[in-house]
Amino acid sequence: MGWLQLFGFMCTAGISITQIESYMLNDNPNGTIINTTKGFTYNTNYDSKYYSPNYNTNFNTNRNPNYNSNFKTNYNPTSITNYGNSGNINYNNSGTYGGYYSYGTLDELECPEYWFHFQKSCYRFIRSPLKSYLDARKLCQAYSPETGGSDLVSIGSTEEHGFLINQLNKLDPQHRRWYIGAHQQSASYYTNPDGTQFVSAENSILAVDLPYGKDYLAYNFSRTLLRWSFEPVSGAELLLYICEANIGAVQRLVSQGRDYKYGVDVEDPQRIPRGPYFIKQPTDAIFDTSKRKLYNDITISCLASGYPTPTYKWYKEDYENDRLVAHEIDPLQDSRYTVSGGTFIIHNPQQKLDHATYHCKATNKYGTIISESVQLNFGFILEFVLKRSPESGDLNWGKAVYCDPPNHFPSVKYSWSRDYFPNFVEEDARVFVSHDGALYFSALETIDRANYSCSVSSEFSDSGRNGPFFPLRVNPH
Numbered sequence: 520m521g522w523l524q525l526f527g528f529m530c531t532a533g534i535s536i537t538q539i540e541s542y543m544l545n546d547n548p549n550g551t552i553i554n555t556t557k558g559f560t561y562n563t564n565y566d567s568k569y570y571s572p573n574y575n576t577n578f579n580t581n582r583n584p585n586y587n588s589n590f591k592t593n594y595n596p597t598s599i600t601n602y603g604n605s606g607n608i609n610y611n612n613s614g615t616y617g618g619y620y621s622y623g624t625l626d627e628l629e630c631p632e633y634w635f636h637f638q639k640s641c642y643r644f645i646r647s648p649l650k651s652y653l654d655a656r657k658l659c660q661a662y663s664p665e666t667g668g669s670d671l672v673s674i675g676s677t678e679e680h681g682f683l684i685n686q687l688n689k690l691d692p693q694h695r696r697w698y699i700g701a702h703q704q705s706a707s708y709y710t711n712p713d714g715t716q717f718v719s720a721e722n723s724i725l726a727v728d729l730p731y732g733k734d735y736l737a738y739n740f741s742r743t744l745l746r747w748s749f750e751p752v753s754g755a756e757l758l759l760y761i762c763e764a765n766i767g768a769v770q771r772l773v774s775q776g777r778d779y780k781y782g783v784d785v786e787d788p789q790r791i792p793r794g795p796y797f798i799k800q801p802t803d804a805i806f807d808t809s810k811r812k813l814y815n816d817i818t819i820s821c822l823a824s825g826y827p828t829p830t831y832k833w834y835k836e837d838y839e840n841d842r843l844v845a846h847e848i849d850p851l852q853d854s855r856y857t858v859s860g861g862t863f864i865i866h867n868p869q870q871k872l873d874h875a876t877y878h879c880k881a882t883n884k885y886g887t888i889i890s891e892s893v894q895l896n897f898g899f900i901l902e903f904v905l906k907r908s909p910e911s912g913d914l915n916w917g918k919a920v921y922c923d924p925p926n927h928f929p930s931v932k933y934s935w936s937r938d939y940f941p942n943f944v945e946e947d948a949r950v951f952v953s954h955d956g957a958l959y960f961s962a963l964e965t966i967d968r969a970n971y972s973c974s975v976s977s978e979f980s981d982s983g984r985n986g987p988f989f990p991l992r993v994n995p996h
């Protein structure tokens with residue numbers, strides 16, 4: 520655990536603790552964990568009227584089961600059910616660009632905001648960040664869930680080119696360079712990403728020095744011709760770019776009220792903006808006090824996902840005037856504390872100080888979620904009493920010898936040794952150890968005459984204690 524602790528300290532060193540917060544929890548110590556359908560979890564432990572006024576207001580929206588409209592981000596990439604909110608639309612897509620979309624006629628469809636509509640396509644002019652040809656292409660493709668539903672623009676007619684330069688004139692008075700999808704196949708033959716032939720107006724491809732390897736095209740405003748033209752480029756340059764989406768494919772962005780990909784450069788699904796959600800809730804922890812010399816740390820952790828990557832805070836729950844109050848764990852106030860990501864480590868845990876319930880909070884800019892409350896307990900087994908008086912029983916009669924275990928937490932397992940450790944008593948039909956630790960003889964025999972000792976071992980760790988040996992006498996009739 521040493522490395523983890525070290526790691527923890529290294530991490531916290533860079534985190535600036537801004538404001539340490541506390542808030543009231545309501546009276547039900549159990550709370551109720553409610554999962555929303557979108558993967559959000561909130562805990563009804565939290566009683567909004569006790570929040571401090573400057574408490575993150577996002578938090579309250581999380582608690583409302585109907586809050587979904589506020590969150591465009593909680594889209595589940597694997598779910599198709601989200602598409603259903605337009606009623607009669609059949610989303611059985613053909614999976615190819617230009618394919619058949621069986622809902623509505625294309626004329627009735629509109630492009631999402633920031634997309635420009637021309638004929639059967641929507642166009643988006645991406646100004647930032649600048650990308651290479653291949654990256655730009657990937658980002659354009661990410662706008663549609665269907666293969667080929669969106670890509671770098673395929674220019675298939677002079678009308679389309681006319682529409683684009685018209686837009687460029689409005690959008691880019693600075694005359695910067697914009698990738699289009701065209702890729703050179705031979706001296707004067709370019710293909711579009713959709714497989715069609717790139718069509719341009721006459722002489723619109725600029726002559727460049729050293730054209731070798733410049734297989735791609737970018738819109739460039741020629742100062743000599745005073746018009747937008749195509750400049751052959753290598754593809755490695757970082758430029759602006761123009762995406763084109765089949766209006767049917769991109770329509771889903773509209774019907775979902777702007778889904779997760781809307782307006783965002785998506786490079787991989789992990790980067791889809793999304794409120795935090797728990798991957799791993801914390802679980803109750805037991806610190807084994809008998810192992811203090813070996814491991815003097817206890818760790819509880821929660822793990823949340825979301826994008827941007829959530830940040831975590833840990834809270835300790837204390838009763839104050841009969842109210843449960845959550846206090847943020849502040850490593851600056853107690854050097855025994857380490858908070859590193861979702862992991863909370865207490866070094867040298869003390870039952871008096873640390874025996875409590877805790878929970879974590881994960882936050883990103885889209886909201887905050889609260890974990891279940893977990894208990895930090897202290898596992899211990901006190902010493903057996905040092906001496907124990909002899910036991911006796913009658914030959915052929917039943918006999919129960921009780922373990923008389925020392926105080927312990929949590930539960931222990933029992934075993935019995937005969938004459939020396941660890942010479943465990945073999946259980947059989949006649950001799951057995953009961954659940955409560957007693958050693959039972961259904962009928963005593965003379966061979967049972969011996970010294971016995973009960974041992975207990977923790978159910979959660981391998982620590983244990985051995986009791987004193989004492990004789991068992993077997994009285995003949």
Ligand SMILES: *[C@@H]1O[C@H](CO)[C@@H](O)[C@H](O)[C@H]1NC(C)=O
Pocket residue numbers: 547548549
């Ligand atoms: C809390 O949980 C315990 C055990 O699950 C249950 O017995 C008790 O009734 C619960 N208390 C409340 C107030 O729900």
Ligand SMILES: *[C@@H]1O[C@H](CO)[C@@H](O)[C@H](O)[C@H]1NC(C)=O
Pocket residue numbers: 552553554
């Ligand atoms: C919430 O989700 C967890 C894990 O997916 C599940 O074990 C639990 O039963 C759910 N709770 C409710 C109230 O649906």
Ligand SMILES: *[C@@H]1O[C@H](CO)[C@@H](O)[C@H](O)[C@H]1NC(C)=O
Pocket residue numbers: 609611
């Ligand atoms: C979707 O398409 C498949 C294959 O073309 C077809 O079998 C299925 O019935 C269609 N589903 C709907 C809802 O139209």
Ligand SMILES: *[C@@H]1O[C@H](CO)[C@@H](O)[C@H](O)[C@H]1NC(C)=O
Pocket residue numbers: 694695696725726727739740741742750
């Ligand atoms: C393309 O535009 C840049 C300015 O963005 C300019 O310097 C360059 O000369 C242009 N290329 C051609 C071939 O006109």
Ligand SMILES: *[C@@H]1O[C@H](CO)[C@@H](O)[C@H](O)[C@H]1NC(C)=O
Pocket residue numbers: 938968969970989990991
């Ligand atoms: C029990 O232990 C004591 C002390 O070691 C020894 O004197 C005695 O003989 C033992 N009793 C039996 C029954 O083995």
